[in-house]
Amino acid sequence: MTSEEIILAIKDIIQTIAPDEDLSELKTDVRLRDQIELDSMDFLDIVMELRKRYGVQVPEEDYKELATLDGCVAYLTPHMQGKTLKVGV
Amino acid sequence: MSDTRKYYKGSTDGKAPFHGDPLEGIEAAYDVVVVGSGLAGLTGAVILARAGRKVLLLEQHYNLGGLATWFKRRGGHIFDVSLHGFPAGMKKTCRKYWTKDIADSIARLDGIRFDNPQFRFDTEFTREDFVHKLQTVFGLSQTAIEGFFAELAQMDFYSNSGETVGELFERHFPGRNDVHRLLLEPISYANGSHLSDPAIAYGIVFGNFMASGVYTFSGGTDRLVKAMKAELERLGVEIRNRVQVDRILVEQGRVRAVVAHGRTIACRAVLSNANLRATVERLVGQEHFTPEYAASVSQVRLNNSSCQVYMGLKEGESIPFITDLLFTSSAARFDSMELCDLHTQSRTFSFYYPKTRPGLERYTIVASTNAHWSDWNKLTPEQYEAEKAALIQRTLTSVEQYVPGVRTKIEHVEAATPRTFEFYVQSPEGTSFGTKFEGLKPSMTMHEQVRGLFHAGSVGIIMSGWLGAANYGVIAANKVDAWLHSLVEVNA
Ligand SMILES: Cc1cc2nc3c(=O)[nH]c(=O)nc-3n(C[C@H](O)[C@H](O)[C@H](O)COP(=O)(O)OP(=O)(O)OC[C@H]3O[C@@H](n4cnc5c(N)ncnc54)[C@H](O)[C@@H]3O)c2cc1C
Numbered sequence: 385m386t387s388e389e390i391i392l393a394i395k396d397i398i399q400t401i402a403p404d405e406d407l408s409e410l411k412t413d414v415r416l417r418d419q420i421e422l423d424s425m426d427f428l429d430i431v432m433e434l435r436k437r438y439g440v441q442v443p444e445e446d447y448k449e450l451a452t453l454d455g456c457v458a459y460l461t462p463h464m465q466g467k468t469l470k471v472g473v
Numbered sequence: 474m475s476d477t478r479k480y481y482k483g484s485t486d487g488k489a490p491f492h493g494d495p496l497e498g499i500e501a502a503y504d505v506v507v508v509g510s511g512l513a514g515l516t517g518a519v520i521l522a523r524a525g526r527k528v529l530l531l532e533q534h535y536n537l538g539g540l541a542t543w544f545k546r547r548g549g550h551i552f553d554v555s556l557h558g559f560p561a562g563m564k565k566t567c568r569k570y571w572t573k574d575i576a577d578s579i580a581r582l583d584g585i586r587f588d589n590p591q592f593r594f595d596t597e598f599t600r601e602d603f604v605h606k607l608q609t610v611f612g613l614s615q616t617a618i619e620g621f622f623a624e625l626a627q628m629d630f631y632s633n634s635g636e637t638v639g640e641l642f643e644r645h646f647p648g649r650n651d652v653h654r655l656l657l658e659p660i661s662y663a664n665g666s667h668l669s670d671p672a673i674a675y676g677i678v679f680g681n682f683m684a685s686g687v688y689t690f691s692g693g694t695d696r697l698v699k700a701m702k703a704e705l706e707r708l709g710v711e712i713r714n715r716v717q718v719d720r721i722l723v724e725q726g727r728v729r730a731v732v733a734h735g736r737t738i739a740c741r742a743v744l745s746n747a748n749l750r751a752t753v754e755r756l757v758g759q760e761h762f763t764p765e766y767a768a769s770v771s772q773v774r775l776n777n778s779s780c781q782v783y784m785g786l787k788e789g790e791s792i793p794f795i796t797d798l799l800f801t802s803s804a805a806r807f808d809s810m811e812l813c814d815l816h817t818q819s820r821t822f823s824f825y826y827p828k829t830r831p832g833l834e835r836y837t838i839v840a841s842t843n844a845h846w847s848d849w850n851k852l853t854p855e856q857y858e859a860e861k862a863a864l865i866q867r868t869l870t871s872v873e874q875y876v877p878g879v880r881t882k883i884e885h886v887e888a889a890t891p892r893t894f895e896f897y898v899q900s901p902e903g904t905s906f907g908t909k910f911e912g913l914k915p916s917m918t919m920h921e922q923v924r925g926l927f928h929a930g931s932v933g934i935i936m937s938g939w940l941g942a943a944n945y946g947v948i949a950a951n952k953v954d955a956w957l958h959s960l961v962e963v964n965a
Contacts, residue, residue: 425566425569425944425947432524432951435524435958436523
């Protein structure tokens with residue numbers, strides 16, 4: 385998966401968790417928490433969706449790597465290799 | 474009081490006997506067996522089902538919901554047991570993990586009132602209103618109030634100083650028992666917190682709870698639990714009531730099966746929603762845990778239990794709107810021990826108007842107090858009946874002060890005690906709110922002891938109440954799912 389696709393994948397997951405948020409203006413280098421309302425339960429949901437959709441298991445000690453979209457790309461790129469983007473599921 | 478009014482025995486009136494085999498037709502093996510259908514068990518089950526896991530949910534009672542329950546009595550009375558109020562966050566939790574319909578039925582309470590010898594007012598139950606009251610009613614300075622809130626906000630789960638709630642209050646508001654009462658009394662009713670509990674547990678709960686109002690479920694607990702059941706069925710969860718799980722079988726440090734009704738049902742994971750201590754000591758057996766862990770669990774203190782008095786108004790009778798939730802006490806000073814006393818003068822009233830169950834023109838009132846198991850358990854049958862009757866009388870006298878003449882409108886009244894709660898959900902000592910703070914760690918690390926064994930349910934004060942239990946179900950289900958995922962990877 386490319387960096388753009390990973391961002392799309394994450395945004396699509398966030399959209400299912402926070403259906404009322406507008407994600408079009410999200411900056412990739414600013415903490416997600418500081419741009420939209422995401423609490424620790426929401427981060428857990430992102431982790432669960434990654435496992436469900438892409439079979440990617442993020443261990444608890446790595447949750448902090450997902451704080452920004454850039455962080456997501458950096459952390460997930462090796463894990464998402466060869467996986468196909470699933471949006472709107 | 475009329476002679477026709479009926480007192481139910483409470484701790485002995487029947488769970489209905491079952492007919493036939495409640496496990497008929499189940500499969501030989503599941504990915505995960507969820508033991509218990511409290512809000513943590515139900516919510517854990519829904520997450521695992523959505524993750525595509527094969528789930529069996531076993532509940533010993535004939536209803537689902539655990540303490541989130543209701544019961545009916547002749548005369549068209551429906552009583553809710555734990556629908557007094559929950560924090561705003563429940564709406565988001567239901568929206569994300571349950572259904573839009575469930576979330577949309579969550580409505581804010583219109584009225585919350587305190588009435589005790591130290592203060593008396595209505596409150597919005599929001600952060601702003603508490604600040605306002607602390608200034609105008611209690612005469613505190615803005616700096617003192619902000620200092621307190623600032624400290625709560627930066628309290629961190631991992632930096633537990635060992636300070637108690639009482640010490641925290643005394644540091645910020647020395648000698649102000651009235652302020653301590655305002656800050657703790659509602660939370661004591663919501664999760665059994667005492668002045669002697671760790672300040673950290675209080676800090677975490679306060680921010681969620683006394684911040685943006687109190688909410689309820691429109692349609693009543695029965696409607697909520699039925700909607701949850703329907704969603705679980707839609708997702709293919711196999712649900713069986715009246716099934717007591719007797720054992721969780723562990724071999725070589727790993728969960729293999731549960732035993733219920735003489736059957737062994739294979740599974741790769743168990744999510745236990747039974748009480749923490751019951752899970753370790755009764756269902757699994759201490760021998761399957763390290764001695765240190767088993768010892769730490771046996772030392773976990775249970776939280777207190779409750780008493781309730783349920784009052785149903787005769788069909789056609791009504792009362793004017795007073796408030797929804799009333800924290801009342803005639804005790805001169807606030808004291809955590811007084812709150813749990815056998816003859817406590819402190820109780821909450823929940824008033825249920827037709828808006829609770831739209832379409833039904835009915836009124837009910839439920840009084841709740843905190844209570845100790847030991848006070849009620851040691852009574853002889855005669856003493857027990859006498860104490861229950863006295864509790865009912867005290868409650869009726871109290872409610873008359875707020876709703877003059879209501880006694881004559883009440884058609885059905887009955888009381889529940891710690892023994893009633895123990896009987897219905899099998900929580901040791903009838904605990905209403907799980908365990909004290911120290912229960913959190915063994916609950917969260919159970920799977921490190923026995924692979925495939927997870928716990929979710931009221932523990933540690935912070936994971937208690939409807940919202941805490943539901944969210945904990947999600948947290949635990951995430952771990953269960955990760956474990957099942959890791960098994961697939963190994964096999965592949
Ligand atoms: C009187 C009272 C009033 C309350 N009021 C409120 C309130 O207004 N707001 C609020 O948020 N919270 C309230 N609470 C607290 C709240 O109800 C509980 O914290 C929450 O419902 C607990 O959920 P749980 O998942 O931990 O487990 P529980 O509700 O305890 O459920 C555990 C389930 O497991 C089942 N079980 C146990 N062992 C077995 C076994 N071996 N086999 C099969 N099944 C088993 C039990 O039958 C039960 O159904 C109140 C509690 C009480 C007692």
